[in-house]
Amino acid sequence: MLPVFGHTNPDTDAITSALVYARLLTRQGVPAQAYRLGELNFETPFVLREAGVEVPELLPKLPAGTPVALVDHNESAQSVPNLPELTVTRVVDHHKLGDLTTAQPAYLRFEPVGCTATILLGLHREARMPVERLDARLMLSAILSDTLHFRSPTTTPQDREAVAFLAPIAGVEDVGAYALAMFAAKSDLGDTPAETLLRMDYKVFPFGDPPQRWGLGVIETTNPAYVLGRQAELLAAMDRARAEEGLSGVLLSVVDILNETNLTLVLSATEEKVLREAFGVEVAGGRADLGNRISRKKQIVPALEAYFAPEA
Amino acid sequence: MLPVFGHTNPDTDAITSALVYARLLTRQGVPAQAYRLGELNFETPFVLREAGVEVPELLPKLPAGTPVALVDHNESAQSVPNLPELTVTRVVDHHKLGDLTTAQPAYLRFEPVGCTATILLGLHREARMPVERLDARLMLSAILSDTLHFRSPTTTPQDREAVAFLAPIAGVEDVGAYALAMFAAKSDLGDTPAETLLRMDYKVFPFGDPPQRWGLGVIETTNPAYVLGRQAELLAAMDRARAEEGLSGVLLSVVDILNETNLTLVLSATEEKVLREAFGVEVAGGRADLGNRISRKKQIVPALEAYFAPEA
Ligand SMILES: [Mn+2]
Ligand SMILES: [Mn+2]
Numbered sequence: 001m002l003p004v005f006g007h008t009n010p011d012t013d014a015i016t017s018a019l020v021y022a023r024l025l026t027r028q029g030v031p032a033q034a035y036r037l038g039e040l041n042f043e044t045p046f047v048l049r050e051a052g053v054e055v056p057e058l059l060p061k062l063p064a065g066t067p068v069a070l071v072d073h074n075e076s077a078q079s080v081p082n083l084p085e086l087t088v089t090r091v092v093d094h095h096k097l098g099d100l101t102t103a104q105p106a107y108l109r110f111e112p113v114g115c116t117a118t119i120l121l122g123l124h125r126e127a128r129m130p131v132e133r134l135d136a137r138l139m140l141s142a143i144l145s146d147t148l149h150f151r152s153p154t155t156t157p158q159d160r161e162a163v164a165f166l167a168p169i170a171g172v173e174d175v176g177a178y179a180l181a182m183f184a185a186k187s188d189l190g191d192t193p194a195e196t197l198l199r200m201d202y203k204v205f206p207f208g209d210p211p212q213r214w215g216l217g218v219i220e221t222t223n224p225a226y227v228l229g230r231q232a233e234l235l236a237a238m239d240r241a242r243a244e245e246g247l248s249g250v251l252l253s254v255v256d257i258l259n260e261t262n263l264t265l266v267l268s269a270t271e272e273k274v275l276r277e278a279f280g281v282e283v284a285g286g287r288a289d290l291g292n293r294i295s296r297k298k299q300i301v302p303a304l305e306a307y308f309a310p311e312a
Numbered sequence: 313m314l315p316v317f318g319h320t321n322p323d324t325d326a327i328t329s330a331l332v333y334a335r336l337l338t339r340q341g342v343p344a345q346a347y348r349l350g351e352l353n354f355e356t357p358f359v360l361r362e363a364g365v366e367v368p369e370l371l372p373k374l375p376a377g378t379p380v381a382l383v384d385h386n387e388s389a390q391s392v393p394n395l396p397e398l399t400v401t402r403v404v405d406h407h408k409l410g411d412l413t414t415a416q417p418a419y420l421r422f423e424p425v426g427c428t429a430t431i432l433l434g435l436h437r438e439a440r441m442p443v444e445r446l447d448a449r450l451m452l453s454a455i456l457s458d459t460l461h462f463r464s465p466t467t468t469p470q471d472r473e474a475v476a477f478l479a480p481i482a483g484v485e486d487v488g489a490y491a492l493a494m495f496a497a498k499s500d501l502g503d504t505p506a507e508t509l510l511r512m513d514y515k516v517f518p519f520g521d522p523p524q525r526w527g528l529g530v531i532e533t534t535n536p537a538y539v540l541g542r543q544a545e546l547l548a549a550m551d552r553a554r555a556e557e558g559l560s561g562v563l564l565s566v567v568d569i570l571n572e573t574n575l576t577l578v579l580s581a582t583e584e585k586v587l588r589e590a591f592g593v594e595v596a597g598g599r600a601d602l603g604n605r606i607s608r609k610k611q612i613v614p615a616l617e618a619y620f621a622p623e624a
Contacts, residue, residue, distance in 0.1 A: 111419055
């Protein structure tokens, strides 16, 4: 059974694309099983429950040399700790290509679209595999999640076309209402510890050469006031993360899904300087208003990469 | 115009896949132009002449940030010198993934098949683009060249299927006779300088950590006796290459296409030790008999990588 898994701190795409790709490979004669690399956020259980799918198991420690398939990520910092020892035979992803290498020719499928699920729909079509209702539900949910129902600048015409194609198969009549229900589930944070909130959608990126490691968290919510009301706790959690992971900096962006705005919590003078110089924004009350920069992948990471890039 | 190019020391696949992919992209609304990164071998002019296609121009020096598409390679050591400054937006390749990274999400299409052209045929099908006679000729030739008409262990069922599909469109009735004519053209080396023979199909690979760089040349021929008759000259050319490029070692494999054998020229005690320990073969008369190991990609490079890999 080929293990298939998405990134650590899994989002909906990381979980559902592992499920959908494992099912597709199995139908194509490559027995595969989906796993997760961490605890689910608050949106994904809603999606799985609505689709009637079990939560995938946590990936066990794999022995060196085990063949694996990656979805929705490719950088070792966002994968299993022993990724360099494993044999990556397949990758389906929509992120920039990081430090991945393979010892043998592999199957790699990267497209600059808004969601891994959009690529997976293409794989069904190329293989002339009819899309089943369950897979349609999972892919539809992932695309709505990754693109914030087309609000994110990562959205491409392929993502819109995929949603239009999948919705009837999934039996979702009102896509807007379904997306709102997903986002409400994601925003229903209750008394979740600040530590957990920080890590719900959190990735570590190396910037510059020699690389310094930054932790970049995002909380996408329809209720930003609730999250911002816990600013002090969140800053304390960010400070612990910085110390424990030996990071150069930590940013936590509170993204208002419906109004498409980003208020980013500022931990210290280091982050303040970088935000000011990389984005040209001012910091007040421990927050930087990043305006409509709601995509970490498309608007936050590239600006930080350019900022930290060595002079040519 | 998006520049599309294959590796340095281009083989038939590197040239024809650049031509075919540039034509496909252009038909899909992405104006593109094929280039080459070096002089052609003796097989490719035969293929282009038979197809009635001009030799692509040498790639000019591109300014930093220029978007480019790579075919049939991805490692910087086999590409333009300033590849890290360019913006790679597309890669179609069938080699292992090396040191490539991208600053933005890109279109990457890697499949573990025998030839880049086999992947390109798939792209035509997915896009429902009818294959034109010219493209069929170029893709057919590349697959026959890269797989040595299915003799190479890199051959996959997809390559065989592609040839069966392409031959009638290309108007090639007797595929075996066409392949033999291609291989005869490639073997018609005349008074080619030894330096040129060494570099016709020559790639530099980093092995181990810290990496040592090895130059690996292959001469595929239907007339190995002619090449082996020039052993002294070739060893002298290998010695110069080692000095000029600061290499740790240089190997030149003389592959008998029709009998599927490999006699590798041995430059010094360094290469002799590595060949003995990595392949378990003995050296006599300045040559090592590597038996039926005729694929650099599948049989030579992986063995050397395993040999030079740091202890786990
Ligand atoms: Mn994703
Ligand atoms: Mn090739």
